[in-house]
Amino acid sequence: MSRLAFLPIALFAASVAAQTTTSCNPLNSTACPDDSALGTTYNGTWDSSDTELNTKLWNVTAGTDDIQFTDNGLELVISESGDSVTAESTFYIFWGQVEVMMKAAAGTGIISTFDLLSDDLDEIDLEIKGGNKTSVSSNWYGHGNTSQYNGVDHAVDGPQDSFHNYTFVWGQEQLQWIIDGDVVRTVESASSGQYPQTPSRLKFGIWAGGDSTQPQGTIDWAGGATVWDDGPFVMTVKSIKVTDGSTNVTNYAYGDQTGSYESITSTAGESKAFKLLNKKTTTESAKQSWEGLSTGAKVGVACGIGGAFAIGIIAFCTFCLIQRRRGKKERKLADEAWDNNQAELMEYQKMMRSGAFAVSNTGRREKF
Numbered sequence: 001m002s003r004l005a006f007l008p009i010a011l012f013a014a015s016v017a018a019q020t021t022t023s024c025n026p027l028n029s030t031a032c033p034d035d036s037a038l039g040t041t042y043n044g045t046w047d048s049s050d051t052e053l054n055t056k057l058w059n060v061t062a063g064t065d066d067i068q069f070t071d072n073g074l075e076l077v078i079s080e081s082g083d084s085v086t087a088e089s090t091f092y093i094f095w096g097q098v099e100v101m102m103k104a105a106a107g108t109g110i111i112s113t114f115d116l117l118s119d120d121l122d123e124i125d126l127e128i129k130g131g132n133k134t135s136v137s138s139n140w141y142g143h144g145n146t147s148q149y150n151g152v153d154h155a156v157d158g159p160q161d162s163f164h165n166y167t168f169v170w171g172q173e174q175l176q177w178i179i180d181g182d183v184v185r186t187v188e189s190a191s192s193g194q195y196p197q198t199p200s201r202l203k204f205g206i207w208a209g210g211d212s213t214q215p216q217g218t219i220d221w222a223g224g225a226t227v228w229d230d231g232p233f234v235m236t237v238k239s240i241k242v243t244d245g246s247t248n249v250t251n252y253a254y255g256d257q258t259g260s261y262e263s264i265t266s267t268a269g270e271s272k273a274f275k276l277l278n279k280k281t282t283t284e285s286a287k288q289s290w291e292g293l294s295t296g297a298k299v300g301v302a303c304g305i306g307g308a309f310a311i312g313i314i315a316f317c318t319f320c321l322i323q324r325r326r327g328k329k330e331r332k333l334a335d336e337a338w339d340n341n342q343a344e345l346m347e348y349q350k351m352m353r354s355g356a357f358a359v360s361n362t363g364r365r366e367k368f
């Protein structure tokens with residue numbers, strides 16, 4: 001941030017939030033790793049039963065201990081000089097939509113942000129200053145060019161007092177910011193400047209632009225000096241929904257060093273995020289197998305309920321005898337099959353006892 005201290009104050013509104021570094025810039029290297037695609041829709045909601053952000057989907061790079069879960073949602077809480085919280089998605093989208101239900105943090109100099117950021121520093125931003133009760137800002141950058149000044153303010157009534165719906169709709173032709181259903185800004189891809197057009201991940205967080213450790217220019221931009229005694233300062237996120245522009249893709253890659261959308265290639269298949277989000281619970285997979293059983297087999301399972309444990313013990317002894325004659329590797333595979341079958345059998349029994357074969361909502365809901 002210190003290099004900003006040399007810029008005239010008037011320029012801060014445009015430059016303070018820009019990301020200026022990236023671990024591997026595809027404009028400069030042909031050896032950057034591929035980006036993991038989302039390839040589907042992610043719908044994150046949080047309440048007091050949650051204990052952490054799913055680490056397979058989110059990388060918390062600052063303030064892990066300052067994240068709390070309440071029935072209002074995910075809370076990012078900062079209370080003293082030096083505190084900040086940043087979380088970034090492990091997945092990337094290539095065009096798509098991001099919808100956030102958020103109540104920004106109040107407090108002079110406190111900044112709540114949501115951004116889409118690419119490896120070659122394309123950027124789409126939303127920033128809310130805790131000391132301004134009437135407006136929020138949108139901004140964008142291309143190829144990390146901080147000489148582009150694209151910041152615009154939008155009227156919102158009390159962004160720190162209630163939840164609002166902030167949505168980015170990002171396409172090849174245009175980019176829109178939508179607040180509570182109203183399109184407040186449209187940027188055409190043909191606009192002057194480098195239009196954001198490369199796979200991006202979502203990053204959100206809270207920081208104190210008004211902290212006394214910041215350069216005076218940043219403090220002025222943020223709306224003044226933060227008074228920590230007024231804290232803690234809390235940004236609350238009720239939900240985040242992200243839809244990738246492509247489905248059935250596992251990775252995005254830069255085909256050359258132009259940073260053009262035309263150079264981006266993708267690999268077909270189920271992404272890591274897709275597999276995680278569509279993972280079936282044991283109950284769900286038992287239900288699915290059950291539906292596939294013949295009537296005869298169902299009757300067999302039903303009759304076996306009482307004696308299932310006895311049958312299980314006999315089957316297990318037979319299984320052990322067979323195993324003696326097999327190699328270690330085969331045994332491991334057979335053990336897994338045995339475990340899976342047992343898990344399903346137990347699930348059938350549980351469902352039968354509760355008379356619940358036909359129900360569709362007994363599955364444990366995975367929380368993200």
Ligand SMILES: *[C@@H]1O[C@H](CO)[C@@H](O)[C@H](O)[C@H]1NC(C)=O
Nearest residue numbers: 025026027028029120143144
């Ligand atoms: C590319 O690398 C050179 C040398 O390290 C550096 O000066 C330049 O800023 C880099 N360009 C980008 C776009 O990262």
Ligand SMILES: *[C@@H]1O[C@H](CO)[C@@H](O)[C@H](O)[C@H]1NC(C)=O
Nearest residue numbers: 041042043044045046239241
């Ligand atoms: C997202 O999750 C919330 C809470 O579970 C639910 O109310 C909402 O319908 C979901 N939306 C979609 C599009 O799945």
Ligand SMILES: *[C@@H]1O[C@H](CO)[C@@H](O)[C@H](O)[C@H]1NC(C)=O
Nearest residue numbers: 023055058059060061088090
């Ligand atoms: C999380 O972010 C840190 C800092 O940028 C990085 O070193 C680390 O590799 C990231 N971890 C994952 C799983 O992406």
Ligand SMILES: *[C@@H]1O[C@H](CO)[C@@H](O)[C@H](O)[C@H]1NC(C)=O
Nearest residue numbers: 131132133134135153154223
């Ligand atoms: C809030 O931001 C708007 C737009 O920049 C500005 O006109 C207004 O004066 C600001 N209010 C405060 C209290 O800083």
Ligand SMILES: *[C@@H]1O[C@H](CO)[C@@H](O)[C@H](O)[C@H]1NC(C)=O
Nearest residue numbers: 145146147148149192193194
């Ligand atoms: C960065 O943006 C400025 C303002 O639009 C422009 O004059 C300049 O040429 C751009 N720099 C690069 C490297 O594209």
Ligand SMILES: *[C@@H]1O[C@H](CO)[C@@H](O)[C@H](O)[C@H]1NC(C)=O
Nearest residue numbers: 099101165167178180181182
């Ligand atoms: C948020 O706004 C977007 C764009 O108008 C809309 O599609 C979406 O349904 C809204 N989400 C919620 C939770 O209201």
Ligand SMILES: *[C@@H]1O[C@H](CO)[C@@H](O)[C@H](O)[C@H]1NC(C)=O
Nearest residue numbers: 247248249250267268269270
């Ligand atoms: C996803 O991509 C794989 C690999 O090309 C293909 O085999 C599969 O049919 C695709 N699935 C869907 C649902 O399009």
